[in-house]
Amino acid sequence: xxxxxxxDVDMEDRLLYGLTPARLGYLVVALLAAFSVWSAHWAAMPIxxxxxxxxxxxxxxxxxxRWRGRALDGWATDLxxxxxxxxxxxxx
Numbered sequence: 001x002x003x004x005x006x007x008d009v010d011m012e013d014r015l016l017y018g019l020t021p022a023r024l025g026y027l028v029v030a031l032l033a034a035f036s037v038w039s040a041h042w043a044a045m046p047i048x049x050x051x052x053x054x055x056x057x058x059x060x061x062x063x064x065x066r067w068r069g070r071a072l073d074g075w076a077t078d079l080x081x082x083x084x085x086x087x088x089x090x091x092x
Contacts, residue, residue: 030059
């Protein structure tokens with residue numbers, strides 16, 4: 001008796017708009033940060049709007065962004081590990 005194994009067993013779950021739970025978290029946190037910048041009254045409205053749009057765009061890039069088939073958070077992790085392994089800080 002042979003058993004058939006589904007092909008998608010080892011794939012990540014997709015929750016909403018093709019996003020995995022971690023990527024959906026990036027988007028939600030970025031949208032909350034953009035909303036908090038927009039609703040705070042520390043600067044004029046055009047400045048707050050520009051910063052809120054920039055934060056929301058960065059969150060969308062972190063959620064859906066891919067370069068050469070890899071997610072942007074993977075690239076950021078590899079870059080941080082490279083910088084930490086290559087450069088040393090000396091206190092004088």
